[in-house]
Amino acid sequence: MDDLLQEFIAETRETLETLAGEIVAWEAAPGDRARLDAIFRFVHTVKGSCGFLDLPRLERLSHAAEDVLAQVRDGARVPDPALVNAVLAIVDRIGEIVEAIDAGNALPDSGEELLIAALEEGAEAVVQTTAPATRTTSRSVRLNVELLDRMMSGMSDMVLARNELARRLREDDIDPQVEAALERMSASVADMRETVTRTRMQKLDTLFSVLPRVVRDTAAGVGKQVKLSVEGADVELDREMIEAMRDPLVHIIRNAIDHGIETPDDRRRAGKPENGRLTVAARQSGNQIVIEIVDDGRGIDVAKVIRKLAGNTGRDEQELRSLSDRAKLGLIFEPGLSTKDEVTNISGRGVGMDVVRSSIDQIGGRIELDNAPGKGLRIAIHVPLTLSIISAVVVGIGEQRFAIPRQAVEEIVSERAGNVRVDVLGKGSVATVRDRKLAMVDLGELLGVPSARNDHCAMLVIVSTGTGSFCLAVDSVIDNEELVIKPAAPSVMATGVYGGQTLPDTGMPMLVLDCAGVASTAGLRFGLGDMFADEEEEEAEAAASQGLAALMVADLDGAHRAVPLAVVDRIEKVGADAIRYSAGRLRIAIDGEILPVAALGDIGDRTEIALLRLHSGDSEVAYAVAEAMDIVTITEDVVPAPEYGPVAGAVLLNDEHIELIDANWMFDTHAECADADQATAPTCLLASNRDGWMRTFVRPLLEQAGYRVVNTLKEGERAAIVLTEDDSPGSVTDGASVIRLRDSRTGSADGSVFRYDRKELLSAIAARISGDAA
């Protein structure tokens, strides 16, 4: 808000200065229409700004003057000297108040009523009082953006010229005195460059400050309730970019409220909070600014978009349907589309997302959509910091060098460092850096540049893309350099992996990598991730319950089995002879400790095996398998095994039967510090497991709370509590208390518990068990 106020003061002051001449001229010739219009525009602008900035005194004054001037313009009043004097008195007063605001002084408001009263027809003429000059020396100058542009591009050329000079000097033996002079010049060029860059930057606050009002008005207009949260308002962006973003942003927000967020009734029915959520967040990512607009509405109904588009533009519906998912989503940017059947006064005025996209295109940006039907939509606008000079890490692959924006780089480690390991999983590689697992992309392989690595170890550059982090394997990390990044030609940008080009000191052009582009080209998917970072836990759990991530292994007995990824700490290759039968069981000595080994088959004559280190809180088990294969997501039903054992059940994966390892059994049977209380703890039976959710989420929850959890009962065993997601729990209940978990938030009348309500679930179980005992 302070920025806006400063801008208002500067603007008012400037207009007053140019107006001074007009006022005198108007006084001389009150009938001069052009002069009158100029003064009218001034008070009108002041009035508008004041309402927004909450400056009631200025607003009252300017409003009164505007009224009178409007009457003069309409010919209802004649501009007699008294009226002219009264208006001028008000204009002067506005100037005084503005100066007082700028200087932070209080200005008594006495006499303002008189000034306003003097505007009335036939009022006494006011006595012109020349106010004492309280004006503070102006510390700001308003500049034409074009001038700043020229300054900036001159600056870029200066940096390039310096680079060239440095390069040429380095070719020969350089006189230390020349070198010192060059150093001094470099330092002042760097200083200057930073200052010049700052002149064009403005906080996004100037763009975001109007949003609360836009959201309020839009939501009120369509009878919806929307909670807006704004993040990253202090991120800075080029002024012109900010201006160019204004309309698209407002349009996207109106769309989100009008099309995306449902009415409170619909939201209740869908089990969402009545208030829609809208998040506008900005952050800097490499040499880009990303502005994300995330709503938790219904998302984009792709089928509806296709129907509409076919209907409105006569395009072939069949053809549209056969597009890829991504292309289908992109259809919302087609002209001639309004998914709303009725035209509202908010959107649907013929301004579509096509206009939004073309304005973003114009400033060299791009729009990404992340659609979660029924759950929400994330629109990410990426805009470049053009002409920006960034700090970059230069990496080498074979003969070629690439720059990675410093801001995207989290860390650089050597592949051979002690806390780093690289495993091959399926076609991909995973790097584990300390306890962090990161997808690894071999840059040379991705770009098809022959690596000169041979036996040398790779350097791993951990980069973050905003949606996720990954690891780039490169031959070498060469340097840290300040580079002028310029946009590359469209045909170069079309590769999707570059963010621009630059000319470093070497004189050879260099490409700047766009890490997000590299990730998507390499096929890495980070998912919606933390769409609502502060969202209730249930959201996250709901998303996670859609599948169970598991590691596929080829076991010692030749079978393919899946191990829930959550318990796999890491994978190690060990020599088979490290595993010994000692103290009554298989054990392995590794990293200075002895671990129990679980094996579902004979090691036989293998010399090397893969060891999965399974972790559960405080116990660790090593599971020996022939080979780790791939990470898979299990979405199919798990058919439970008939009894509690190493295998929890069978699951179909790509038409192959896979046994899912029961991690709990592994720990129960093999871990050294098995919980002694287990035997006496009340038994909970999970009678259904539709989607892996019971086992993945309910089980740990219950175990943590001290219950013994089983999937099937052994002979003669009796469950204290049976948890089911189905209406009929079947015959296994045997008189035990049954708690049914329901999918929707509403409907507690039948004694069921909402599946995501941890608290209520635990208290319901506790209540049943104590009820049983009584």
Place this chain on the structure above:
Amino acid sequence: MSELFLIAMISGRPVAIPSDQVESVVDISEVTAVPRAASHIRGLAALRSRVVTVIDAVAALGLGKSVSATRAVITQVDNHYYAVLVEALDDVTPFDRQPLANGVTLDERWDAVAEGVVERDGEPILIVNAAALIPGPSEIAA
């Protein structure tokens, strides 16, 4: 009415490039490759303190790859500078622009870049729009 044309050789054929499209003529030596880019994008080269995108005209016309070309015509399209590699360059000469003779069919890619012919001592030379070479074969085909 005469216009100025620069006569160059692409894949052994003479072509005429309108001189208003030609910013300068340079020798390109070192080129930074652009991995994953279309085949006609030879790479990036430095021209004083400016980076230009080097276009292989032979590849852009779908005639394979030029091997020896190091001379290049600098042209500007949408604020980006391109160096179009050609095999040999003659002087800039005024010619009269003539439409393609009726019935003359070019191949699809030549068609996209050809703007007519000029006649040099009775030999017809195709006028090639340098800017049209830049999108490359894939985009023209699409």
